[in-house]
C-alpha cells in the first residue's frame with residue numbers, strides 16, 4: 001500500500017487560517033481526518049463547515065497554554081501525521097522591534113512548536129511510524145532587512161527540524177521541512193512600520209497562494225514509504 005492510499009489522522013497547528021487552513025481542507029478532501037488546532041473557535045468552525053462532513057475535528061486552544069496541551073494528549077496519541085504550522089511574525093527594523101515582539105515570535109514559532117512536536121513525536125516513536133511536517137520558511141536559510149527576529153526564529157525551527165529528522169528516522173518517523181517564500185496570508189497584518197509598508201509596496205512579484213504551499217505538504221505526505229522529502233523550498237517566480 002502506498003502512503004497516498006492510506007487515510008490518516010492529521011494534526012495541524014494553525015489550521016484556523018492561511019496555509020494551515022489550506023492544508024486542512026486539502027487533506028480532508030482527500031479522505032483524511034484532520035484534527036484542527038488554533039485559538040479562534042469561529043474560524044475553526046468555518047473551516048469545518050467547508051470541509052467534507054465529519055472530516056474536521058476542532059481542538060481549540062493556545063499553544064502557549066500547557067493545560068491545553070495536557071487536555072488533548074489523547075489526540076496526539078492518535079495522530080499519524082503532524083503539520084507543525086502555527087506561527088507569528090512582526091516585521092520592523094531591528095532597533096524598532098520591542099523585546100516583547102522578539103519574545104512573542106520565539107515563544108510561538110520555536111518554543112511552542114518544539115514543545116508540541118516532542119509531545120506528538122513520543123507517540124509516533126512508540127508506534128514506530130509517523131510523519132512530521134515543519135512549516136519553516138525561506139527565512140530559515142536567508143536573512144532579510146526588517147525581518148531579523150522572524151528569520152532568527154525560522155533558523156532555530158529549521159535546526160530543530162533537522163535534528164528531529166536525525167533522531168526520529170531510526171524509529172520510522174519521517175520529518176519534512178516545507179520552506180515557502182512569501183504567501184498571500186494575513187500573517188503580516190500587524191507589521192505596520194512605515195519601512196515595512198514601503199518595502200511591501202516596492203515588491204515586484206506575486207506571493208504564493210496557501211493552496212500552492214499545501215500542495216507541497218500533501219506531496220511530501222503522500223510519498224511512497226521509502227521516500228523522505230527532507231526539504232521543499234518554494235519561491236514565487238521572480239522573487240530572487
Ligand SMILES: NC(=O)c1ccc[n+]([C@@H]2O[C@H](COP(=O)([O-])OP(=O)(O)OC[C@H]3O[C@@H](n4cnc5c(N)ncnc54)[C@H](OP(=O)(O)O)[C@@H]3O)[C@@H](O)[C@H]2O)c1
Nearest residue numbers: 014016017018019038039040063086087137182183185187
Ligand atoms: N505567509 C507567509 O508569507 C509565510 C511564508 C513562509 C512561511 N510561513 C509560515 O507558515 C506558517 C503559517 O503562516 P500563515 O501565513 O498561514 O499565517 P496566518 O494566516 O497568520 O495563520 C497563523 C496560524 O497560526 C495560529 N496561531 C498563531 N499563534 C498561535 C497560538 N499562540 N496558539 C495557537 N495557534 C496560533 C493562528 O491561529 P489563531 O489565530 O486562531 O490562534 C493561525 O491559524 C507560519 O509558521 C509561518 O511562519 C508563512
